[in-house]
Amino acid sequence: MTRIKFCGLTRPEDLDLAVELGVDCIGLVFASRSPRRLSLDRAAGLRARIPGDIAAVALMMDNPADEVGAVVEAVRPDILQFHGAEPDAFCAGFGPPYWKAIAMGGDPQGALARLGDFPGAAAFLFDGHAAGEPGGSGKCFDWTRLPAALDRPFLLAGGLDAGNVASAIHTARPWGMDVSSGIESAPGEKDATKMRAFVEAVRRADAAGP
Template sequence: MPSAPVRIKICGVTCLHDAEAAVAAGADMLGLIFAPSSVRRVEVETARAIAAAVRGRVETVAVFQDAPADAINATVAHIGCDFVQLHGQEAPALAAVVIRPVIRAVVVTAATVENGVRPWVQAKNVAHLLFDRPKAQPEAGWETQLDRLWRAVTSETDRFPGSFVAGGLSAENVPEVIRRWRPYGVDVASGVESAPGRKDAGRMQAFCRAVRQALEPV
């Protein structure tokens, strides 16, 4: 089992009420999405209020998709978040000019090759990888593809601190994810919602409890 607690990132928080409920449930990180196409997109001023309210209790992650560096940095400076997550077709060089540590999302498919992931491991200012499922049509055999990439990344460097697993997680399946991959963190959005962009306090509590219990000795 992991030697340290698995970090819990609750992503797609869109209001202060849900942010406070996530903190109370036991989240370690809150994801604030700025991708225009996302149903969980948060307004900048709302994100700023959330980041200010939870500062010192949890970390906040600003999530972007194919945004230019100047727009990312302006938003991040305004809201005062802790990390930037890049979730598009960005080049690894972008991480070096972002003003917060980067979490790089990797959508895992049969076409995702190790040589496409390694430059992010080696890039300046990349703190973590986040391995995600395809959204539109989740691939059969996704777990096998993740196994392949996970071994390639985690076996070749001692400096890289760890990776997240995301995509389709819930209180019911997250213990098996933790046992199988021993991730640095897990990321959940729809699995703790009552509707897209609306978090459910009970589901967040159940998810966080399931993560903590997965770490307990059998």
């Protein structure tokens, strides 16, 4: 079964629907340049609504160590997700396991060549944005550029929605799919109809098989 991660949630009602729909991971954003960035207090309130069988993922992008530490203490994420130029030792230094986002926009070959720089990553997240750009851009990339085999799980992100997620699953066979702008009516404001449609499309793709 393909895992589903809804990212960039900012409202309790959106989070509650994500839980109802049975997603596997919920992403809370702390990247300074993101319109979906949360304060610690607001994030802690959302975190309290996430049940134990759903992973809470805290998204960072070149946040200073003290900010990451404050998020870990206040929000208690299950996973940290890093989108910036953070080295492996930094990402692994806060306690929770980490996922490393790989920017596939611009120079995908160069990005893939750096996978070995992150031996501590529990998983990779291949996103459509270019290096230095924040996630949630809504940009797809060429899924056929991904390696045929990896030594750990990976997720796809960037430009996904209910209309193309089945094609992405059949092309790349990822461990999980990460969606943000594809289920929104505005940045940080999720659309219930799009949320439901995305989950249904993933489940149909899984049921259809290869």
